[in-house]
Amino acid sequence: MNDFQAIADRVEITALQAEFTDAVMMRDRARLAALFTPDGVLRMPDVPVELTGPEQIRVGGEKLQEQWDFFIQNTHPGAIRIDGDTATGRAHMHEIARLKNGFQGLNYAVYHDRYRRTADGWRFTERVYETRYLDRSPLTGAAPGPAGPAGPTDSTGSTGSAPGSTRPAAYTDPMHTDPTYTDPAPADRLERAAAALTANGFTVELLDDAAAARTRVAELIPAGATVFTGAGETLRLSGIEEDVNGGDRYRAVKPRALAMDRATEADDIRRTVATPDVALGSVAAVTETGALVVASATGSQLPGYAGGAGRAIWVVGAQKVVPDLPAALRRLEHHVLPLESARARAAYGRPSAVNQLLVLNAPARLTPGTVLLLRKAIGF
Known part of the structure; x- marks a missing residue:
């Protein structure tokens, strides 16, 4: 493999990592799933989640996305090692999140990646998410814009809250x-x-x-x-x-x-x-x-x-x-x-x-x- 090909491969793999983050931020789970090979695996042991194949990754990602109030992900490329038509690498993550269940904070994590060259370019065969630091302090910021309308009241009363209820x-x-x-x-x-x-x-x-x-x-x-x-x-x-x-x-x-x-x-x-x-x-x-x-x-x-x-x-x-x-x-x-x-x-x-x-x-x-x-x- 000549030097130009090695440089081209590194640029394409780095672009693959960036495409993953862009799909996450745009909530485009179909595009994200298409970045994996048919046998590709997305593992997040700390969640815990393990999804195999583009369809599971799409559906599982949509379920995770439903839990977000907001989510911001930043990716910093790490080392990439190419071995013919396969490669390994890392991507360093800085994320800010607030979930609908009340979890919130920021974390630093690492994606440990494996890649494979395909007819459509480089694709993930495995992404393993490792949390390195987690700060669950309440976030003080919010997305700009007016709050959305209140949702419907459950007529059984099983999930709604009590109107007029007060708490310290x-x-x-x-x-x-x-x-x-x-x-x-x-x-x-x-x-x-x-x-x-x-x-x-x-x-x-x-x-x-x-x-x-x-x-x-x-x-x-x-x-x-x-x-x-x-x-x-x-x-x-x-x-x-x-x-x-x-x-x-x-x-x-x-x-x-x-x-x-x-x-x-x-x-x-x-x-x-x-x-x-x-x-x-x-x-x-x-x-x-x-x-x-x-x-x-x-x-x-x-x-x-x-x-x-x-x-x-x-x-x-x-x-x-x-x-x-x-x-x-x-x-x-x-x-x-x-x-x-x-x-x-x-x-x-x-x-x-x-x-x-x-x-x-x-x-x-x-x-x-x-x-x-x-x-x-x-x-x-």
Whole structure:
């Protein structure tokens, strides 16, 4: 390979890295996906995400993009080593982000790349994202321009926030950096919580991750059952919410309730939401003493959990395990509520609130309760 070809290859690979960042900033996921070979892989272990092939990269990227309030990415090219029709290299990243779940801050990261020469030019065969520095301090800036209109109100009351609710300023901060609220509990604490829940009458299954929970939920709920899904990031991020409300396997309660008139069919909405075959959701915290803590702005999911449903199922991330009830309430006030308020502001233009609080020290007598306790973190 002559010197001119080597220079041309380096210029094209650097342009490939820049095209990736431009596609990210322009939110053009189809263009971004086309920068990968058919077997190309995008890995982000810290998210965690692993996507293989252009179609997965496009779809997975769009799902990640839906979580952004705003995202700014800058790329600084690193070393590139060419070996015939393949190459390796690095790109150094400086990013500023605010997500709809309240996460915000800036980070420095490195993409470790592998490239392959194709008929269409150089393409990524692998990008592995490694975070080197993360600062989760609240961001003070914002994109210029007026705020968008408030989103629609959920007629079930399950995701909306309480109008007129007030909180001290401290509760509007969407960030809490205490790792005890975000890191997965170790195995011994998970097992202790599982044992206590079991002793209190819950059925408990320890599962590896959200994918396992998604599979297990499909096994636990029979086709044709009426299912009400409580609002929350756990069901959304795991895909369980879409499985229930976006398909025809179940008689999904939430879409039906949303289509009903709140003024003329309020009683029907109340009865429909309160007495499904299955009430499915998550919790704000689970204690090592065997209690579940559920908070709500409007209370729509609470009747089903407390005895109205034929069965209740909760999918719980490992970061939600706390020692006792006081710790659970602290987690709720200082971590869950700020994040949920940030999400509600982005979606509805107003904060959330803890207007109802349910503590389940045992399942309701006529509503068997199953806790799918994960070994990994998910949700708030």
